[in-house]
Amino acid sequence: MLDLDFIVSNPDVVRDNARNRNIQVDVDLVLSLADERRRLIQEVEATRRRQNEVAKLVKGKMDQAERQSLINEGRALKELEANQSDQLKEVETRLRDEQARIPNISHPQSPVGKGDEDNVELRRVGEIPRFDFQPRDHVELSDILDLIDFKNGAKVAGRDFYFLKNEAVLLEFALVKYAFETLIGEGFTPFITPDAASLDIIEGLGYNPRGTESQIYAIEGMDLGLIATAEITLGGLMKDDIIPEDRLPLKYVGHSHCFRRESGAPGRVSKGLYRVHQFTKVEMFMFTRSEDSEAAHEYLLSIEERIYQGLGIPYRVVDCCTGDLQSAAYRKFDIEAWMPSRGGNGDWGEITSVSNCTDYQSRRLNVRFKREGKKPELVHMLNGTAIAISRVLLAVLEINQRADGTVVVPEVLRDYVGKEIISR
Numbered sequence: 233m234l235d236l237d238f239i240v241s242n243p244d245v246v247r248d249n250a251r252n253r254n255i256q257v258d259v260d261l262v263l264s265l266a267d268e269r270r271r272l273i274q275e276v277e278a279t280r281r282r283q284n285e286v287a288k289l290v291k292g293k294m295d296q297a298e299r300q301s302l303i304n305e306g307r308a309l310k311e312l313e314a315n316q317s318d319q320l321k322e323v324e325t326r327l328r329d330e331q332a333r334i335p336n337i338s339h340p341q342s343p344v345g346k347g348d349e350d351n352v353e354l355r356r357v358g359e360i361p362r363f364d365f366q367p368r369d370h371v372e373l374s375d376i377l378d379l380i381d382f383k384n385g386a387k388v389a390g391r392d393f394y395f396l397k398n399e400a401v402l403l404e405f406a407l408v409k410y411a412f413e414t415l416i417g418e419g420f421t422p423f424i425t426p427d428a429a430s431l432d433i434i435e436g437l438g439y440n441p442r443g444t445e446s447q448i449y450a451i452e453g454m455d456l457g458l459i460a461t462a463e464i465t466l467g468g469l470m471k472d473d474i475i476p477e478d479r480l481p482l483k484y485v486g487h488s489h490c491f492r493r494e495s496g497a498p499g500r501v502s503k504g505l506y507r508v509h510q511f512t513k514v515e516m517f518m519f520t521r522s523e524d525s526e527a528a529h530e531y532l533l534s535i536e537e538r539i540y541q542g543l544g545i546p547y548r549v550v551d552c553c554t555g556d557l558q559s560a561a562y563r564k565f566d567i568e569a570w571m572p573s574r575g576g577n578g579d580w581g582e583i584t585s586v587s588n589c590t591d592y593q594s595r596r597l598n599v600r601f602k603r604e605g606k607k608p609e610l611v612h613m614l615n616g617t618a619i620a621i622s623r624v625l626l627a628v629l630e631i632n633q634r635a636d637g638t639v640v641v642p643e644v645l646r647d648y649v650g651k652e653i654i655s656r
Contacts, residue, residue, distance in 0.1 A: 233332045233596050240266055249337050252344050252554040257334045265327040272320040279313045332435070336592040338554045339563035345553030348582075351566065352553070357537065358546030360570050360578070365635040369573030370626045371504040374400065376637040377656055379629075382504065392509045399654045403628065403641075404512060404621050406648030408487060411514040411618040414539055420485040420516065425465035427489045428456045433468035436597040438560030438589070447492050462486035462515035463615040467593055470519060474608050475601040481528060482519040485618065487512070504626065506574075506581060511622035518614045521601065522591065525612035529588040532616040533565050536584045539618060542644045545627050546570040548580060561587040569627040583623045586616030 239246050243259050250257045286306045290299060343352045361367075374380035378398055385394035396404060412422055434441040434448060434457050441448040441457045449458040459465055466486045475482065490513045505511075516535065520528045533549070540547050552564040564587040568580035591610035594600070600608035632640040639654040646652055 233328075233592060234334050234336065235591075235595065236262075236266060236327075236331060239263075239331065239334065245337070246334060249554075250335060252338065253335050253557055253559075254346055254555045255333075255335050255559065258330060259334070262327065262330045262334065265323055265330060268323050269320065269327055272316060272323060276313060276316045276320055279309055279316060283309045283313065332596065335557070335559040336562050336590060338557060339588075341551070342557065342563050343551060343553040346555040347553070348556045350553040351550040351556055354549045354551055354565075356546070356548040357541060358544070358570075360546050361572065361631055363572070363633075363635075367572045367630065367633060368637065369503065370629040373629050373633055373637065373639065374504075377639065377654055379654075380505070390509070392507070394505070394508065399649065399651070400625065402649045403625055403645065406645040407619050407621055407624055407628075408512065408514055409648050410542070410644055411539060412485060412487070414535065414542075415483075415485040415514075415516065415618060418483070418535060420483040423462075423466065423484060423486040425459075425462045425486045425488045427459055427491070429459050429464050429468055431455050431457055433471065433597070434459070434464055436471065437464050437467045437593050438558065438596075439464065447494050449491050449493060458491035459488060460492050461490050461513060461615075461617075462488040463517060466515060466517035467613055467615070468597065470599045470611075471597045473599060475519065475599070475611065477521070477601055477603045480519060480521055480601055480611070481524060484517045486515050486517065488515070489513075490620075503573075505622040506571075506626060508622055511620060513620045514618040516586075516616040516618050519594075519599065519601075519611045520614065522609065522612050525588050525590060525614060528612075528614050529563065529565075529586065532586045532614060533567075536567055536586060536616060536618065540567060540569065540583070543624070543628065543642045545583075545624070545631060547583070552585075558587065560589040560592045562590045562592070563588050569623070570631070571627055572630045572633075581623065581627075583620060583627065584617035587614065589613050589615070 239262055243263060247259050283306065286302050286309065290302045343350060379400035381395040381397055416422055428451065431441045439448060439460060440446045441450055447460055451457060465488065466484045489510060491510050516532055518528050547567050547569045550566045550568060552566055557564050564585055566582050567584040569583045570578065571581045572578045574581050590612050593613045594610045599611050601611050602608045628642060629639055634640065641649050641652055641654060
């Protein structure tokens with residue numbers, strides 16, 4: 233969340249930023265609660281000072297009536313201090329909740345816009361495939377090749393769940409191994425993370441785990457939710473820690489299952505694997521010094537691009553507009569792959585995002601680093617998708633299909649899959 237002193241000192245900047253991001257916030261309420269908090273702190277401190285004075289006076293020489301009067305005053309002060317402290321705690325809780333609703337400040341170069349239609353394309357890489365036959369979508373290909381079972385996925389778990397079968401299973405393992413080998417080669421520490429996290433951790437990373445609009449599956453009767461991304465678990469790793477400066481940057485790569493309540497409306501754009509309730513993902517995460525985070529953001533993007541160039545997937549990089557930024561992101565780049573069946577005639581579909589969240593997440597999670605001889609400072613935290621299996625599997629199948637319904641395995645995956653061509 234944003235620094236309270238920054239909000240109080242720059243309310244118009246905060247209002248404009250929230251408006252640009254299409255997020256409804258009550259800055260005036262935050263300012264009012266901040267004033268109330270300051271007033272209550274002053275009252276509590278004054279009461280405690282008087283309590284100390286009375287405690288010292290009681291030890292002095294005086295007649296019994298004077299002593300009893302001071303004792304009575306001390307009792308009244310104790311009750312007053314308890315009431316003031318309760319009020320302060322309630323106001324601080326409300327203030328923290330309202331403060332957490334305010335989004336991160338946007339990067340000055342982030343385009344101002346309402347949604348993904350206002351994102352700005354930065355570059356395109358790779359050749360869009362031109363087929364001399366009518367290309368099939370990945371659902372039809374998976375039926376021909378017996379790769380994905382949507383019908384029984386819905387029977388067992390509900391709509392937008394699925395079974396991977398046969399070579400689709402091998403492709404998932406291959407994509408995970410390919411991503412991990414790439415990132416371990418860059419010095420990232422590999423993790424397999426829990427698929428659940430406490431609601432406090434989820435909130436600390438900027439996700440809403442409660443309410444009808446939440447995309448998180450909360451676990452009934454427990455203070456836990458199923459994670460929507462390993463960003464949550466990797467970011468939570470360092471909660472309340474102070475990292476020595478010489479250990480930074482920390483570079484982590486995590487494998488997890490991801491669970492999201494959202495699902496696509498019926499239609500070609502979100503058909504099949506594009507928007508599902510569960511998928512496997514390989515996630516990158518970095519903790520850096522404040523002055524290093526923008527360079528780290530470009531670095532993570534460069535790794536993503538290398539991964540998709542290796543897979544031979546044509547893509548474009550877009551600079552996400554303010555209305556398409558998650559609450560925690562300062563700046564976000566998306567990679568969108570060309571998907572031959574998307575929209576009916578082919579279109580771009582997001583397969584990765586990479587975000588610089590500056591100190592927005594670390595402030596709430598209390599993740600700091602320490603320069604030698606200096607006070608601890610908040611780290612900057614960044615996350616980026618290496619591979620989101622469901623969407624990449626969609627792209628791999630559709631881009632590499634042949635007229636007879638078979639699919640060519642990308643060269644970088646062949647050793648893992650054990651074949652060059654997927655056929656029935």
